[in-house]
Amino acid sequence: MTSNARSNIAVKTVDRGFGALFRYETSKVVQISSIKVSVIYRLIQLLIIAYVIGWVVVYKKGYQDFDDVVSGVTTKVKGVQYTNLTGTSIGARIWDVADYVVPPQENNAFFITTNAVVTRDQTQGACDEDPSVAPCFSDADCPAGKPQMLGNGVNTGRCVPSSQAPNKTSCEILAWCPVEVDQLPAGGTMFPEAVNFTVLIKDSIEFPLFGVKRRNVLDYYNSSQLQNCVYNPDTDMYCPVFRIGDILKLAGIDNFTKIATVGGVVSITVNWDCNLDWDASYCNPTYRFRRLDDENTKIAKGWNFRYANYYRINDTDHRTLIKAYGLRFVVYVTGRAGRFNVIPLTMNLGSGLALLGIATVLCDMIVLYLHHKKVIYRGAKYETLEDDDAYRLMNEEDDGLLSETSQDARQRVRASAQALDPPGGNYGAIE
Ligand SMILES: *[C@@H]1O[C@H](CO)[C@@H](O)[C@H](O)[C@H]1NC(C)=O
Numbered sequence: 227m228t229s230n231a232r233s234n235i236a237v238k239t240v241d242r243g244f245g246a247l248f249r250y251e252t253s254k255v256v257q258i259s260s261i262k263v264s265v266i267y268r269l270i271q272l273l274i275i276a277y278v279i280g281w282v283v284v285y286k287k288g289y290q291d292f293d294d295v296v297s298g299v300t301t302k303v304k305g306v307q308y309t310n311l312t313g314t315s316i317g318a319r320i321w322d323v324a325d326y327v328v329p330p331q332e333n334n335a336f337f338i339t340t341n342a343v344v345t346r347d348q349t350q351g352a353c354d355e356d357p358s359v360a361p362c363f364s365d366a367d368c369p370a371g372k373p374q375m376l377g378n379g380v381n382t383g384r385c386v387p388s389s390q391a392p393n394k395t396s397c398e399i400l401a402w403c404p405v406e407v408d409q410l411p412a413g414g415t416m417f418p419e420a421v422n423f424t425v426l427i428k429d430s431i432e433f434p435l436f437g438v439k440r441r442n443v444l445d446y447y448n449s450s451q452l453q454n455c456v457y458n459p460d461t462d463m464y465c466p467v468f469r470i471g472d473i474l475k476l477a478g479i480d481n482f483t484k485i486a487t488v489g490g491v492v493s494i495t496v497n498w499d500c501n502l503d504w505d506a507s508y509c510n511p512t513y514r515f516r517r518l519d520d521e522n523t524k525i526a527k528g529w530n531f532r533y534a535n536y537y538r539i540n541d542t543d544h545r546t547l548i549k550a551y552g553l554r555f556v557v558y559v560t561g562r563a564g565r566f567n568v569i570p571l572t573m574n575l576g577s578g579l580a581l582l583g584i585a586t587v588l589c590d591m592i593v594l595y596l597h598h599k600k601v602i603y604r605g606a607k608y609e610t611l612e613d614d615d616a617y618r619l620m621n622e623e624d625d626g627l628l629s630e631t632s633q634d635a636r637q638r639v640r641a642s643a644q645a646l647d648p649p650g651g652n653y654g655a656i657e
Contacts, residue, residue: 256607263589263597270585278578287501288574290564293435295498297559301336303327305423311411316344326417328533328550334557336425338470340417340486341551345406348534348545353403355379357388360397368397378405406547415486421471424456425555428466429496429511433563436502442466442511457513464510468494470553477515484521488528489551491518498561509563518556529554 258264282288303323310318324330326339359377362368362385370383379401388394390407399405429442443466447455455465457472471482477492479485493516500509519529529552534545593603 256603258593258603260593260597263593266592267585267589270588271582274578274581274584278575278581282574282578283571287564289566289571290501290503291435291567291570292562292564293433295431295559295561295563296434297429297431297496297561299334299496299557299559300331300428301555301557302426302428303336303338303423304425305419307417307419309416311416316342316346316411321417326420326552328552334559335555336557337550337552337554338417338420338423339550339552340415340420340489341410342416343406343408343410343549345404345547348402348404348547349542350400351403352382352398352400353405354386354388354390355396355399355401356405356408357391357394357396360399362395362397374399378402402545402547406549408549410487410551414483417486418483420486420553421469421474421482423470424467425470425473426467427494427496427557429557429559431498431559431561433500433502436563436565438500438502438506438509438563440498440500440506440509442496444510459513463512468513473515473555474553477517479517485528485553487551489530489553490521490528491554491556492516493518493556493558495558495560498559498563500561500563502563502565511561 305323307321307326308319309316309321321339328337328339355374355377360368360374360381365383365385368381368383368385370381372381373379374381374397377399379399382398382400384398385395386398388396389404390396427442430439431441432439442464443452444464447465452465452467455462455467457463457465457468459476473492473494474482474485479490479492495514495516496511497514498509498511500506502509521527530549532547532549534547536543536545538544594600594607597603
């Protein structure tokens with residue numbers, strides 16, 4: 227090539243920089259008539275379309291807008307228990323709801339006492355500490371003024387005989403006296419009837435995005451039906467009254483006495499899964515029950531806490547201390563509602579159809595790298611212009627010989643295909 231031609235091209239190259247702005251570029255299509263490859267291509271396309279339509283749009287409801295539930299729960303427990311524990315300070319008495327539901331109202335939870343250590347008539351004074359907390363042999367073991375952090379009071383400085391265990395001595399303390407003897411009544415739970423207690427769970431919910439409000443107390447119950455129904459997953463799955471024994475059974479707890487003796491935690495999940503393309507009256511809850519605490523833990527089993535009831539006699543403060551064991555129920559409300567909306571539908575379809583590009587990529591890989599005729603296919607797909615060719619083509623293009631140029635290119639592909647394969651075959655079309 228002469229130096230004259232080279233400088234000519236240099237000028238043209240600069241020209242191309244600006245010219246590119248005013249040039250439309252389009253892709254060249256290579257058609258491959260191969261049954262195998264085209265079947266694979268259609269199959270992949272079919273799989274992707276089935277995934278988009280079947281899974282994303284239909285099964286995952288890709289045509290709906292969703293909103294989470296907002297909820298408020300109140301609970302009301304019913305039932306009474308008579309206890310007559312001789313040899314304890316409790317004696318014979320009736321426990322009604324105000325006695326055994328502590329505290330009377332909680333957010334999304336309720337507690338039912340099923341066992342208790344009751345210490346009556348405590349007053350402020352000096353008495354002996356629990357010997358397991360503060361054992362002593364002499365007054366020197368009980369420095370005055372030192373609090374018993376794990377016990378009940380502050381040392382007076384004396385070591386005295388224990389009233390809880392004969393032959394033992396313990397520090398004397400200033401405390402609510404007498405101190406609690408932390409021992410459950412024998413014979414399992416004090417509240418065997420608790421298995422038959424019932425609880426009404428009222429749950430009002432809203433899906434704010436759709437302005438839909440629902441209640442788990444359905445309108446088709448009248449008040450006497452509501453009084454007499456009991457939830458049963460098979461026969462009465464919308465009754466909002468639950469028997470404690472049924473809740474425990476459905477949570478997989480068969481031994482009521484065992485859990486009632488030391489206490490436990492059980493969750494009640496109210497789930498609202500609603501399709502608001504149907505009428506809102508089809509939007510009803512389902513319930514699930516699970517035990518949350520682990521009954522096989524070695525230490526600190528169950529659920530208990532202390533509280534006291536205070537009163538005043540003859541200008542002296544008195545209290546009844548209760549260490550309550552029992553069942554804590556936690557109510558969780560979950561749920562989601564969906565309703566048809568064009569925007570999620572088009573978004574899901576659009577992003578799904580973009581996946582169709584995978585079919586092209588995969589088939590390109592097969593054709594260019596795995597197929598036994600890959601060399602021919604590659605020759606047809608990629609056109610490599612060497613330096614000298616490139617200059618020549620550009621010059622011809624400048625002279626307006628575009629059609630001749632493409633013919634040249636086609637001839638070159640044919641020539642290279644002939645060079646790779648023995649002559650005699652049909653190389654006019656690539657098969
Ligand atoms: C609970 O109620 C059932 C049916 O009324 C009764 O048969 C059962 O004895 C009750 N359980 C307890 C522990 O009282």
